[in-house]
Amino acid sequence: MCNTLTFNTYGISSSHVLNSKIPQLEDEDHTLVYACHYWGEHLKHATRDDSFRAQAQPLLRTFFHQKALFWLEILSLAKAVSSAKKSLGAAREFLEGYDNDLAVFAVYVLEFVTHFEYPIAMAARHVYVSALPFSPSNSRIFQVYAPRLPNLFSVTSGRREDWSDAPVTGNGHDDEVRSVSFFQDGSRLASASWDHTVRIWDSKTGEAISPPFKHDSSVWSIAVSPDGKLIASGDLDGALSIWDSETGTRKLNLTGAHKRVIESVAFSPDGSRIVTGSRDKTAKVWNTTSGEL
Numbered sequence: 555m556c557n558t559l560t561f562n563t564y565g566i567s568s569s570h571v572l573n574s575k576i577p578q579l580e581d582e583d584h585t586l587v588y589a590c591h592y593w594g595e596h597l598k599h600a601t602r603d604d605s606f607r608a609q610a611q612p613l614l615r616t617f618f619h620q621k622a623l624f625w626l627e628i629l630s631l632a633k634a635v636s637s638a639k640k641s642l643g644a645a646r647e648f649l650e651g652y653d654n655d656l657a658v659f660a661v662y663v664l665e666f667v668t669h670f671e672y673p674i675a676m677a678a679r680h681v682y683v684s685a686l687p688f689s690p691s692n693s694r695i696f697q698v699y700a701p702r703l704p705n706l707f708s709v710t711s712g713r714r715e716d717w718s719d720a721p722v723t724g725n726g727h728d729d730e731v732r733s734v735s736f737f738q739d740g741s742r743l744a745s746a747s748w749d750h751t752v753r754i755w756d757s758k759t760g761e762a763i764s765p766p767f768k769h770d771s772s773v774w775s776i777a778v779s780p781d782g783k784l785i786a787s788g789d790l791d792g793a794l795s796i797w798d799s800e801t802g803t804r805k806l807n808l809t810g811a812h813k814r815v816i817e818s819v820a821f822s823p824d825g826s827r828i829v830t831g832s833r834d835k836t837a838k839v840w841n842t843t844s845g846e847l
Contacts, residue, residue: 555586555589555590555593555617555621555625556613556616556617556620556621558586559586559590559621559624559625559628560624561624561703562627562679563586563624563627563628564631566678566679568679569679569682569683570677570679570683571677571679572676572677573630573631573633573675573676573677573678576631586628587628587632587634590625590628590629590632590634591629591632591634591637592637593641594637594640594641594642594643594644594645595640595641595644597610597641597644597645597648598644598647598648600648602648604652607648607649607652607653610648611649611652611653611656614645614648614649614653614656615653615656618645618656618659618660618663619659619698620702622663622695622699623681623682623686623699625638626638626667626674626678626681627678627679627681628678630674630675630677630678630680630681631678633675635667635671635674635675636671636675636761638664638667638671639664639667639668639759639761642660642661642663642664642667643660643664645657645660646660646661646664659694662693662694662695663695664759665693665695665717666685666689666693666695668758668759668760668761669685669689669717670684670685670688670689671725671760672725673685675725682703682706683707686699686700686703686706687706687707687708687709687713688709688713689713690713690714690715690716690717691713691714691715692715692716693716693717724745724753724755724760724761724762725760726753726762726766727745727747727749727751727753728747728749729747729748729749729772730747730748731745731746731747731748732746732747732748732772732773732774732775733745733746733773733774733775733776734746734776735776735777735778735785736757736778737778737782737799738778738780738781738782739782740757741756741757741758742754742755742756742757742763742782743755743757743778744776744778744785744799745776746773746774746775746776746787747772747773748772748773748774749772750768750769750770750771750772750773750789751766751767751768751769751773752766752767752769752773752776752785752787752795752797753766753767754785754799764799764802765802767785767787767795767797767802767804769787769789769793769795770789770791770793771789771790771791771793772789772790773787773788773789773790774788774789774790774815774816774817775787775788775816775817775818775819775830776788776819777819777820777821777828778799778821779799779821779825779842780821780823780824780825781825782799783798783799783800783825784796784797784798784799784805784821784825784842785797785799786819786821786828786842787819788811788812788815788816788817788818788819788830788832789815789816790815791809791815792809792810792811792812792813792814792815792816792832792834793807793808793809793810793811793816794806794807794808794811794812794816794819794828794830794840795807795808796828796842796845806845808840808845811830811838811840812830812832812833812834812836812838813832813834814832814833814834815832815833816830816831816832817831817832817833818830818831819831821842825842826841826842826843827839827840827841827842828840828842
């Protein structure tokens with residue numbers, strides 16, 4: 555994989571064209587695409603003995619210090635940018651305790667992907683046109699790769715110095731996000747959208763960490779229980795749903811809980827009750843377990 559990856563591997567003529575406007579690449583190297591997509595999965599299941607890690611280390615060092623951006627190009631064209639986070643996580647785990655500096659660099663690349671996943675997924679060349687130029691000036695990904703790309707755009711003002719003040723974006727909903735709620739420890743958050751779904755996100759990376767929980771209509775309100783085990787959501791049709799946050803199982807589906815949209819939901823401090831507020835001018839308190847008023 556490292557031997558094949560180069561800048562603009564497939565020779566795209568314009569730096570500004572969206573992936574959707576690029577004809578199917580007839581000469582696409584499916585072996586390369588497979589390697590780019592699944593190397594992390596293979597590494598995840600590889601042996602952790604030092605002899606194997608000694609063989610893999612120089613390959614991973616070359617990959618991270620010279621080829622990582624070219625890899626993201628291929629994933630973009632293969633519509634697989636989202637798989638990058640799992641591969642980078644596998645690399646970090648594989649390297650920890652053996653080459654901690656390289657393990658940390660895997661985290662630096664993960665930061666880059668987390669903040670620029672959407673533009674990179676839209677257009678492969680955005681790796682260089684927007685993502686790298688707008689990376690914080692103190693970030694290792696910028697410091698390592700910018701000198702290798704002499705024709706990189708120069709951002710004269712407005713660029714951040716560090717990732718810490720850069721926003722994290724989660725992409726996955728297909729319509730407006732109406733409400734969000736953090737889990738108690740802040741590690742995750744749940745979102746309610748007009749696309750009829752509830753989703754759970756890693757608050758540090760922006761990665762969706764569960765399949766969508768599906769309502770029959772637009773979801774307007776959401777709350778996470780104090781212990782993080784349950785999610786309550788209210789929808790446009792006045793239905794109240796209570797979900798198991800780990801499995802996505804709908805534990806209660808109270809259709810007709812209200813006559814109009816449920817605009818607000820909240821758990822009691824002990825999690826035993828849920829209060830809902832609706833545009834039908836009523837507020838109701840429900841038993842979390844039985845669904846009784």
